[in-house]
Amino acid sequence: MANPVPTECVEALYQVTGGDYEGVVARLRNNDRIAKFVTMFADDPSYQNLISNMESQNWEEAFRAAHTLKGVARDMGFIVVSENASEVCEALRANNPDLAKELLPALQEEYTRVAEAIAAFRQ
């Protein structure tokens, strides 16, 4: 890790995105670690995989991407993203792609909001 990231910055990021800051601190215990993995979350390809596989109707791959996204978002305390991804994931698990498509925009909106905040935080 390069320079330590000020705690306030990380905290501010979670305030902007509505993430579970206390939860993340309690579990990961280290501000630098949180900062490092927040940016890694933004770089994780699962969201892009989910979108492209939904478009190409590759439901199995889409399911796996949603499942991963749900997990990593939950790890980083982005609970709404995680819950939205979980709904898409469950719809796909139940072989209901139509429902998944219906649920996707909410996830897209929430993910974009968090991703933008992280992009701003990076600078």
Next chain:
Amino acid sequence: MRPIATNDTTKNTILIVDDTKMNRDLLIDILEDKYNILEAEDGEQAIAILQQHAAEISLVVLDMVMPKVDGFGVLEAMNKYRWIQYIPVICISTQDDPEFIERSYNMGVTDFINRPFDELIVIRRVDNTVKLYAKQRQLMNMVANEILEKERNGNLMVTILSHVVEFRNGESGMHVINIGKITEILLAEIAKHTSQYHLSYTDRDLIVKASALHDIGKISIDEHILNKPGKLTDDEFEHIKTHTVIGHQMLADVPFQEEPLIKASREIARWHHERYDGRGYPDGLKGDEIPISAQVVALADVYDALTSERVYKPAFSHEKAVQMILNGECGSFNPLLLECLVEAQDTIQQELSKPGQVFDSFEELQAITPAIQNTESLDVTEYVLGQLDTERQKNHFSAEVSRELQFDYNAAFDTLSIPVWASKRFEVPTSISNPTENEKLIEVVGADTIEGLREAIRQTTPHDPLIRLDFTINDNGDRYDCTIVAKSLWAYDDEDEAQLTGYIGKILRRDKPSDWLEAPFELSSGHGTTYIHNVTPEETSN
């Protein structure tokens, strides 16, 4: 995958299997202070890594949802190869699906880590599981050693007995060892060809052990006849022939007649001079009336006699011996057996040229494989065998390449082993039986040295096992000063008395120490001669 070579050997190694890089990185971030980490991006990679490093891995952290081979696929492989018996698995799960959890437990998973990851829980679960299994491994090794010890005592008795017989016959102690090796190889080959003789591993192992006693009846034959250098009279030959029936009778008089080992020994003692065409002795049995055990030992006996030097004949080459057997010059054998001899002849030749296993762990442990496998759920063999084999190979390799003249002596077999290069240079075998009476060896190191060494060893104790002795070596007329440094090896018997089992040591040159480096690097292994490198010290220093 991270290279395992950079590992810190004081840390345990864990394998993290997850298709999501971020998950792996987060787990690594949490665990890397205390553990060496191997990473696999999917199930296929995980299995490949386990295949190479199973013995070094203390724990697998496994994601279940992955492309290609998923977590259940990895568990399946771990069950198939029995890694699951000694490598614990912790599953990463976001699912609370009871069916999923039950299925994982049924496949041998030890514990779960739930998402989202909590540093404290991840560390504690991993630590606890690694510690628990370390204890279990320790116990498995203890049990394996215990079994090994029992087995060794049993084998020792058979070895002593067969050596007594050979001593009277004027044969070398290698004959029994060679017959055992050839018998083992031929039996394995037969089992590959056909199931008609029902040769399970246990059966084969028994026959190999029993083969050591094939000539036990000879202890009742007059020594003068046994060792007569000239041609035998008809009467004398008839007398020698009785060793088969007498051997059988001796073994029929011991208790435990139903013991498979005794039964196999009886068959072999009586019928190892029968011929497949019915013209052998003592009973003139024909074809498969002769038990397969006796058929195989008969062939092994003939082969070893042909390739060994005797008072009345030189040692024939391997090729010549096989040719003579196939031409029917040395008796009549089961065609299937001859086919197996041809198939396995390279293996036989290689195995017989191998130096004796002074650290006899691997071969002996191989023999106890079935014993351990029978103790259900305690499948330590693969793990322990793998470790021992690695040690043996390391030892063998460093003996060959170090260019110090490393040697070891096994008291039970009275056999001295030296590296291949030294054997070639001094024109002595790599495995010298009865070394104190080997003329060539006496010429090289001198009778005084051998006597001095013997005396020095006699004075060692388990607490004071080291020996140092200066002497002059005679390297084909070229003389130079050397120092022997050796350590006597001890084992404790049932009464806790220390017994000398042998010694290991090195001969160091006190002049021109680089000279020995010029010999080509060679290993004698089961795979023939392997040239590793062929550089002289000058080239290496460039």
